[in-house]
Amino acid sequence: MPIRIPGELPALSVLSDENIFVMDDQRAIHQDIRPLEVGILNLMPNKIETEVQILRLLSNTPLQINIDLIRIDSQAPKNTPxxxxxxxxxxxxxxxxxxxxxxxxxxxxxxxxDYEDVKYWPKMQQVMDWAKKHVQSTMFLCWAAHAAMYHFFGVNRALREDKLSGVYPHDVYQPTDELMRGFDGRFFAPHSRFGHIAVQDYQNAGLNILAGSEEVGAYIAASHDKRMVFVTGHPEYDPETLDQEYRRDLAADLNPAIPLHYYPDDDPTQTPLVTWRAHGTLLYTNWLNYYVYQVTPFDLTTLA
Known part of the structure; x- marks a missing residue:
């Protein structure tokens, strides 16, 4: 079954060209099933690019999904009309x-x-508290994962001297957890962040660390009740996203480090290697199936 998105959303044509099954509102009203309701709070500046990336990962499932795109900042981002x-x-x-x-x-x-210096931090806190009662399972990505750790557990991230940028190997720590089902024992995922939270801090918060490595720390952590998932990297990234970020920072004279394990021989003149997309898709498919669909109530009004 497809994801359901507005018929004029730019992502519709992009995903259709990739032979990904999506449907617009008119076709969806004829489907006699109970679709999953999924919200996407998109905090990235290039909204359209991020929409396509995430919708692509949500599409590989037999479940029909209704998507709501959500904003908490009334100011239009400079990279999106x-x-x-x-x-x-x-x-x-x-x-x-x-x-x-x-x-x-x-x-x-x-x-x-600092979180308190983010202009929409009070609204972000409101959304996170709201999600605890209104959402079966919430997936926090990268900055949002660290922000949720700070809000819910009082754990502040440290800032690295150099940006963690590249595609890094990770090990599965809990292969019997449903979120890790089908994962290879070692897999790759992109990271692009300065923030870092120690593995011990996740453990002290009572969270399960499902995957990570010595180089990047915790990559995927989850609450025991499956209602919060913390992903510190970017499994949704397109093949060229890290390259675009690197060249953007070069143009801005920020002297960025070359993203590691991304270009052949770490040579930015070569075409990047793509080693993470299968596991990125599997992560979202497992989340939708085991952390959402298998445990969510049929009648969402009973969710507490």
Whole structure:
């Protein structure tokens, strides 16, 4: 079954060209099933690119999914047309009465700011508290994962001197957990962050660390009740995303390090290697199946 998105959303044509089954609202109303309700709080500046990346990963499942794109900042981002935001995004106040089977909160380019200095931090806190009662399972990505650790457990991230940038190997620590089902014992995933939280801090918070490595620390952690998932990297990244970030920072004279394990021989003149997309898709498929669909109530109004 497909993901259901507005018929004019740019992601629709991109995903259709990739032979990914998506449907618009008109076709979806004829489906006599109970679809999953999934919200995406998109904090990335290039909204359209991130929409495509995440919707692509949500599409590889037999479940029908209704998508709500959510915003908490009324100011239009400089990399996304205001008309796009006005047409396709819901203000949080307009959907906070709803309950969702799943919620995805993306990363944000805010690594060097204290949380209290983020202009929408009070709203972010409100959303995280709301999700505990209105969402069956929430997946926090990169900056959002660290922000959730700070909000819920009082754990503040440290800032690395150099950005962790590249595609890193990870080991599965708990192969019997449903979120890790089908994963190779060692797999790859992109990272692009300055923030770091020690493995011990996740453990002290009572979370299961499902995958990670000595080089990057914890990569995937989850609460025992499956209602919070913390992913410190970017499994949704396109093949060229790290390259674009690297060249953007070069152009800005930020002297970025070359993303590791990404270009052949770490040579940025060569085409990047793509080693993470299968496991990225599997992560989202497992989350939807085992952390959302298998445990969510049929009647979402009973979710507590």
């Amino acid at each position: 205001a008309a796009h935001m006005d047409t396709f995004y819901h203000q949080f106040e307009d959907i906070e009465h709803k309950k969702y089977d799943g919620l995805i909160v993306t990363g944000a380019p805010l690594a060097l700011l």
